[in-house]
Amino acid sequence: MWTDKQRGIRVSKEELLCKSACGYYGNPAWQGLCSKCWRDRARPAGAQRQDTRPRNDGLPLTFSKFEEKKSIEKGHRINTMRRLFWGSPSPPKRQESSESQTNALKAYQSLEPGDFTGFLKILRSPSSQRLQSRCTAFLNTVEAYHDLPVQKQSDLVQDFFQSFAEYFDSLPEAQVTQIMEHVEKLIMTRLHKWVFCHDSCDDEQKDLALQRRIRSLNWVTPQMLSVPFPDKQTAVTSDPFLPAITAIIEMDAKRAPQDKLACVCRCSQHVFEALSNSSSEPANADDFLSGLIYVVLKANPPRLHSNMQYVIRFGLPHSLMAGESGYYFTNLSCAVAFIDKLDGPALNLSPEEFESYMLNQRAPPGGIKRQQTTSDTNHLLEELQGRQEKLHQGMDSLSVQLQNWVQAVHSQLDEATAQFALVQKEVTAQAALSDVLSSTSYSAPPQGDDKDQSVLVLADLHAGPKDTDC
Numbered sequence: 519m520w521t522d523k524q525r526g527i528r529v530s531k532e533e534l535l536c537k538s539a540c541g542y543y544g545n546p547a548w549q550g551l552c553s554k555c556w557r558d559r560a561r562p563a564g565a566q567r568q569d570t571r572p573r574n575d576g577l578p579l580t581f582s583k584f585e586e587k588k589s590i591e592k593g594h595r596i597n598t599m600r601r602l603f604w605g606s607p608s609p610p611k612r613q614e615s616s617e618s619q620t621n622a623l624k625a626y627q628s629l630e631p632g633d634f635t636g637f638l639k640i641l642r643s644p645s646s647q648r649l650q651s652r653c654t655a656f657l658n659t660v661e662a663y664h665d666l667p668v669q670k671q672s673d674l675v676q677d678f679f680q681s682f683a684e685y686f687d688s689l690p691e692a693q694v695t696q697i698m699e700h701v702e703k704l705i706m707t708r709l710h711k712w713v714f715c716h717d718s719c720d721d722e723q724k725d726l727a728l729q730r731r732i733r734s735l736n737w738v739t740p741q742m743l744s745v746p747f748p749d750k751q752t753a754v755t756s757d758p759f760l761p762a763i764t765a766i767i768e769m770d771a772k773r774a775p776q777d778k779l780a781c782v783c784r785c786s787q788h789v790f791e792a793l794s795n796s797s798s799e800p801a802n803a804d805d806f807l808s809g810l811i812y813v814v815l816k817a818n819p820p821r822l823h824s825n826m827q828y829v830i831r832f833g834l835p836h837s838l839m840a841g842e843s844g845y846y847f848t849n850l851s852c853a854v855a856f857i858d859k860l861d862g863p864a865l866n867l868s869p870e871e872f873e874s875y876m877l878n879q880r881a882p883p884g885g886i887k888r889q890q891t892t893s894d895t896n897h898l899l900e901e902l903q904g905r906q907e908k909l910h911q912g913m914d915s916l917s918v919q920l921q922n923w924v925q926a927v928h929s930q931l932d933e934a935t936a937q938f939a940l941v942q943k944e945v946t947a948q949a950a951l952s953d954v955l956s957s958t959s960y961s962a963p964p965q966g967d968d969k970d971q972s973v974l975v976l977a978d979l980h981a982g983p984k985d986t987d988c
Contacts (some may be wrong), residue, residue: 622646627689637700640773649685653701657708664777668716671830675705675713679834695836702834703774710773714828721824732818732857735877742865743808746797758796759809762788763817770820775833778825786846789813818866826851 620644631635641650652893656678660671682701686694715721740747757763765785772778791810793801803811821827829847830838838844856864862872874880 519524534701536897548838595969622649623686623689626686627693629693629696629700631696634700634703637697639705641704649682653704657705661712664712667718668713668831671713671716675709675832678705688824695834698834699837702776703833704724706775706832707773707831713832714882715821715824719827721821721827724823725821728823728854728858729820732815733859735815735875737878737881738812738815738860738865740812740868743812744805745808746793746799746805758792759789759813759816762792762809762813766813766817766819768827769822775829776792778829778836779833779847782850783843783846785813786810786849807849807856808851810849811856814850814853815856822854826854 521646567620618807622643625640625643625645626637629640641653660674664671666674679698679702682697683694686697717724765781765788769778769781769785772781786806789806790801793805793809797805814822826847838847849969862869867875872878930964
């Protein structure tokens with residue numbers, strides 16, 4: 519395998535973490551912040567024109583009023599969601615819970631991880647009737663106000679998740695997380711058609727721009743991205759990154775954010791497997807990011823920008839801030855940002871070479887793998903053409919045999935028709951003779967010359983009708 523002094527595309531761990539040093543994973547969509555810090559730092563409208571005179575404690579009044587207004591607005595939004603969910607600004611007290619609610623909590627606590635069907639059964643039970651009615655009311659409200667800006671809808675959904683989670687605050691955090699994943703799947707599967715690629719944002723235009731950008735970079739080879747690739751000549755159908763490409767394409771078919779995120783995790787795991795099988799050295803983070811960029815370029819997933827924004831806006835925050843899913847999604851965001859800003863130096867090419875590749879004025883050296891892939895493709899095409907010719911020959915031979923069989927059938931039918939006409943003629947003659955015999959059976963027996971004449975008549979009838987001249 520070819521070697522290079524610098525393996526992969528360098529991205530340090532600090533670049534993946536939130537810029538506010540909170541310890542969670544950041545995201546280029548949030549300017550390097552995690553979802554929590556991004557929402558906390560979002561400046562509300564009208565907060566820019568504030569008094570900047572210094573306070574007695576040395577802090578400007580702008581920051582103080584900004585924080586105060588932000589807290590008031592957030593508290594008002596939370597109380598609105600609580601009122602919609604509970605019917606009051608605060609959730610019910612645990613000591614005031616009825617026996618049915620206690621049984622419902624026990625049922626949720628015994629729920630197995632990933633058992634979405636079991637969650638729906640518990641939610642539809644009489645003990646969870648209040649929770650089910652609140653979910654239904656929230657869904658109907660969001661659907662009725664689906665014309666709201668997508669960011670407003672995102673805030674409503676996130677506040678609803680927070681309000682719903684407060685009902686289970688007596689359960690362990692791990693169980694609350696599992697329950698909220700079921701709630702997210704239930705809510706967002708219903709709201710997907712209303713909030714995905716919303717008209718209030720430019721996601722559709724960015725999808726088209728990203729697809730054109732990826733399509734214009736179809737000449738990029740694994741060697742340019744420093745992706746470890748096997749030396750041995752393998753068939754075109756044994757691409758080690760094919761499972762990862764399939765997984766990232768499947769993301770668009772999912773509706774719940776966690777299901778889309780699961781496709782990203784599965785794609786990333788396949789990338790690590792492909793890197794491990796393609797190189798004798800263990801795969802590192804730089805190799806993984808390079809391999810993920812290569813997979814995105816080859817897959818060109820449909821509506822990639824819209825799918826990522828959908829997960830960012832309506833997914834559970836803990837799924838993106840930490841853990842395996844957060845790490846993989848952050849790397850995918852970095853891969854898309856890298857593709858959007860890809861230039862010659864990033865591929866160890868001069869600006870002139872990069873421009874000539876983009877204009878299809880030259881083809882990059884493909885190496886052994888590219889030559890083998892081209893050879894295998896040509897061989898498959900030739901084999902398919904040969905099979906097609908054999909198929910046409912077989913169809914011609916079958917057509918000739920069918921025509922001969924049809925002619926033979928027609929000949930047999932003509933012969934059978936002639937025989938049937940003769941048989942019908944004979945049956946008609948026998949019927950006429952039978953009628954004559956039946957009409958003369960009661961006459962007196964002829965005598966003398968009359969007897970001889972009767973014999974002649976019977977003989978003529980048996981011989982059949984004779985032709986007479988007109």
